[in-house]
């Protein structure tokens with residue numbers, strides 16, 4: 001079946017399907033088909049191919065908030081890294097979905113636009129940040145979103161005005177709606193003259209991440225959402241779970257809500273087993289149900 005489908009689609013350029021090296025925690029199997037479009041038309045053609053062949057589609061940003069199954073991802077996986085064009089329109093910064101958020105903030109400051117500095121050092125792409133309404137230090141991606149161009153299952157390009165009431169903590173209208181592919185978004189930013197101050201502020205937030213060990217081991221960031229009025233990390237820490245390991249997966253000794261691939265040997269199944277262990281322990285000891293912030297991609 002796979003080679004048959006491949007023959008039917010000479011227009012589409014397939015990439016090497018290994019996802020482990022793309023994932024920020026360095027775990028996970030292969031995609032059945034992987035594409036890395038560089039233009040809107042390539043993206044549209046890849047989605048049309050999947051639609052015609054009835055293949056499920058999975059969008060991949062930087063995989064910094066997703067756990068890819070060791071059994072891989074069936075159907076078409078679209079890695080957005082090369083959809084990374086940006087331009088300025090007045091005080092709007094428009095970007096394709098695969099741009100790194102950290103580079104986007106640099107580009108904004110270089111062009112005299114501020115507002116996103118508190119997200120400095122956030123790993124991941126624009127598409128992933130919009131999908132999960134990523135945030136830090138009280139600032140959410142949606143706070144500056146103006147519009148989002150997305151493709152529906154039929155390949156129609158639709159512009160959605162970003163209304164703040166449709167976004168909340170780690171939630172957007174795209175969450176769980178896998179048929180909506182974020183293509184390009186516009187951020188409404190503030191003109192600034194003191195770009196030096198914005199640069200220093202942004203780098204300070206990034207340095208804080210480095211200083212607290214966020215980048216020292218492969219990970220996918222916070223595993224769990226914070227329960228209402230609580231911190232998931234503090235709850236896990238209070239149960240002395242930091243440093244607990246299953247195989248190569250370990251609850252970070254520095255940050256209780258992070259699971260790290262401590263020596264490069266972890267599998268996604270080990271990470272998942274550790275997640276289940278934390279959930280069961282927190283439920284048993286505190287009566288709290290922790291809910292994952294990360295996405296599970298592929299066959300679980």
Ligand SMILES: Cc1cc2nc3c(=O)[nH]c(=O)nc-3n(C[C@H](O)[C@H](O)[C@H](O)COP(=O)(O)OP(=O)(O)OC[C@H]3O[C@@H](n4cnc5c(N)ncnc54)[C@H](O)[C@@H]3O)c2cc1C
Pocket residue numbers: 024058059060061062063064065066080097122123124125126127128129130131132133134135136174180181182183214215219220221222295
């Ligand atoms: C060290 C570290 C620190 C972190 N700190 C933070 C933090 O402070 N705050 C925070 O919120 N998060 C944080 N994260 C998590 C993560 O970086 C963010 O959630 C990030 O925005 C995810 O982007 P991504 O491109 O990696 O998304 P991915 O993991 O690739 O994808 C996430 C979800 O978005 C979907 N998706 C991706 N692109 C598209 C698209 N174009 N169209 C439709 N769907 C799409 C995917 O299918 C998946 O369901 C951290 C992670 C790490 C490793």
